[in-house]
Amino acid sequence: MVKTVVGEEQQLKLAEDRLSQSGLSCEVGLVIGRLSSKLDRGLVFDLVQTPPNDAGDPACSLINNNYHTNKNKKGGSSSKLKQTSYSSPLLSIDADWVSEHARQVSRMLLGGMKVAGIYIWTSEISFKNSTLVLCQTVKGVAEASHFMATNLDESLLIHISYSPRRWTCRNFSVASNITSSSLRPCDFKMGKALASLQTFRCTYTFDMRLPIFYENRSSIKSLAAILRHGIANQVQELKATKALIDGKLVIDVEQCASEGLHDVEFLVPFMQNTALEACSQEEVVGVLTFRGSVCSFAYINSKEPVSQALTDIKRDILTSLQSRLDIICDEEDSESYHIASGGAESRNEISTTKLGPKLDPEFLSQQCNIAFPRRVFVPWLADTYICDYIQPSETLEVLKDHFVELMSMEAPADASGILELETEAPTLGSFAYKSFWEIAISSSSESKPTLIKRNIVNAGTGTCLEIRKTANFNIIAAVLTLVISISVGLALLFFKGSS
Structure with a gap:
C-alpha cells in the first residue's frame, strides 16, 4: 500500500498558481505519476485538467443542497409557519467524461507512468460533503485507464483546498466497495520526483x-x-x-x-x-x-x-x-x-x-491493407x-x-x-510459405494448380493474411511419396547392414 507520495514541486506549484488565478470554485483533472508497491511510495509528476465535454460544459461544478423544515403550530384561528434552510455545497462531476479523458491520456503515457488518480480543486466543506461522488470518479478513472491487469489496485485522490489553502492526499483501494472508509490518508510532500527516474528503451519485434x-x-x-x-x-x-x-x-x-x-x-x-x-x-x-x-x-x-x-x-x-x-x-x-x-x-x-x-x-476473397x-x-x-x-x-x-x-x-x-523511432514496415503483398507438400509435389503451379492463395489483409506495422487450401488428392499423393521414401530408405539400410 502506498503510504508516502512525493509530488514534483516545480509542476505542482505551477498548477497551484494557475488554479488560484483562475477564479474557479472547483476543477477536476488527472494525476499523472507512478505508484510503487515495493517501495510503498507514489510519485506525482503533473496534474492534467479535464477539458470541457462535447457540450462545452465543465467536467466539475458546484451545486447547493438545500434542506427545508416546515412546522405548522395550530393555535386558535391562526397558524405560524416556521422554515429553516441550510445550504451545503456539493460537487457535481461528470464521471464518465473524466474516465474517457483518462482512457485517452493513458494511451499517451509510457512504461512506468500512469494515470495515478484524480485531483480536485475545491473548498474543504464541499470536499467533505462529496466523498461518494469523488470515490466513484476515482474508481471509474482507474478502470478506464488500466489496459492490462496489474497487481496494483490503488489510486490517488489529491485535494487542493483554497479555503484554507493546503494539499492533502488520500489513497483509494479500487477493489474495495465504496464506503466512508475507502479513502485512507497518506503523507504528501513536495520534492524532486522527476530527478529520481531512470530511463530504459527497447525495440521489440514480434511475428504472430x-x-x-x-x-x-x-x-x-x-x-x-x-x-x-x-x-x-x-x-x-x-x-x-x-x-x-x-x-x-x-x-x-x-x-x-x-x-x-x-x-x-x-x-x-x-x-x-x-x-x-x-x-x-x-x-x-x-x-x-x-x-x-x-x-x-x-x-x-x-x-x-x-x-x-x-x-x-x-x-x-x-x-x-x-x-x-x-x-x-x-x-x-x-x-x-x-x-x-x-x-x-x-x-x-x-x-x-x-x-x-x-x-x-465475402471479405475472405478480397485484398485489403490495414496499416x-x-x-x-x-x-x-x-x-x-x-x-x-x-x-x-x-x-x-x-x-x-x-x-x-x-x-x-x-x-x-x-x-x-519529436522522436520517430518507428518506421512503416513494407506492405506485404503476395507472400507465400513453402510447405513440405509443395516441395514433395514437384509440379508447376501453371500445369497443376495445387495451391489456392488468397491474400486478405496486411495488418500492423507490416502484416499479411493468407488462406491456403490444398486439394485432398494432393495431400494423399504427398503422404504416399513420404511413405515410399521412408520405405526405400529403410530397405537400403537393411541391405547395407546385411552386406
Whole structure:
C-alpha cells in the first residue's frame, strides 16, 4: 500500500498558481505519476485538467443542497409557519467524461507512468460533503485507464483546498466497495520526483500467426477479436524471454547504478510461439500474420530493481499494440456512423478495415491493407517523453490538437525534438510459405494448380493474411511419396547392414 507520495514541486506549484488565478470554485483533472508497491511510495509528476465535454460544459461544478423544515403550530384561528434552510455545497462531476479523458491520456503515457488518480480543486466543506461522488470518479478513472491487469489496485485522490489553502492526499483501494472508509490518508510532500527516474528503451519485434477458426461461415470472428486474442497471447511469450540491459544479462534483484539511457533487448526462446493452437484443417479458414516492431520506453525510481523496468516495458509493449487496435476500431465506428447518417461516401468508396463486428465471408476473397498507426515520442517534463499515434496519411501537425486538449500543453514548436523511432514496415503483398507438400509435389503451379492463395489483409506495422487450401488428392499423393521414401530408405539400410 502506498503510504508516502512525493509530488514534483516545480509542476505542482505551477498548477497551484494557475488554479488560484483562475477564479474557479472547483476543477477536476488527472494525476499523472507512478505508484510503487515495493517501495510503498507514489510519485506525482503533473496534474492534467479535464477539458470541457462535447457540450462545452465543465467536467466539475458546484451545486447547493438545500434542506427545508416546515412546522405548522395550530393555535386558535391562526397558524405560524416556521422554515429553516441550510445550504451545503456539493460537487457535481461528470464521471464518465473524466474516465474517457483518462482512457485517452493513458494511451499517451509510457512504461512506468500512469494515470495515478484524480485531483480536485475545491473548498474543504464541499470536499467533505462529496466523498461518494469523488470515490466513484476515482474508481471509474482507474478502470478506464488500466489496459492490462496489474497487481496494483490503488489510486490517488489529491485535494487542493483554497479555503484554507493546503494539499492533502488520500489513497483509494479500487477493489474495495465504496464506503466512508475507502479513502485512507497518506503523507504528501513536495520534492524532486522527476530527478529520481531512470530511463530504459527497447525495440521489440514480434511475428504472430493467428489462425482464423470457423464452424460455419456465419460464426467467423472479427479480425479485431482475433488480434486482441493474439496480443493477449504475447503476455506469455514475453514472460518466457530473457533480457539484456546494455548488453548484460539481467539479474532480477540488482539495481541499475549508472545514469543515462539504458538499452533493453529481449531474447525469445527458440521456436517459442504461444499463438499456435492445435486445430484440424476443417476448422481453419485462414491464418492472420501480424508482424512489426514496437519502440518502448520505461521510467522507474532509482531505488527500484531493474526487473521492475522490464515489467513496465513489457506492459507498455502490450498496451501500445492494444491502443493502436483501439484507435483503428474507433475510427471504423466513426466511419460506420458517418455512413449511417447519410454521408456522401458510399460503402464501396470507403477503405474500411473490416475489423468488426464479424468477419464477412465475402471479405475472405478480397485484398485489403490495414496499416496500424505509428508511435511517435514527444518531449514532456525534464528528460521524459510521452507518446502519440499518427496514421500513415497524417503528419505531425495533428499532434498539436491532441496535446492541447488532452494534456493541457503545447506541442513542441520545433519538430526536431519529436522522436520517430518507428518506421512503416513494407506492405506485404503476395507472400507465400513453402510447405513440405509443395516441395514433395514437384509440379508447376501453371500445369497443376495445387495451391489456392488468397491474400486478405496486411495488418500492423507490416502484416499479411493468407488462406491456403490444398486439394485432398494432393495431400494423399504427398503422404504416399513420404511413405515410399521412408520405405526405400529403410530397405537400403537393411541391405547395407546385411552386406
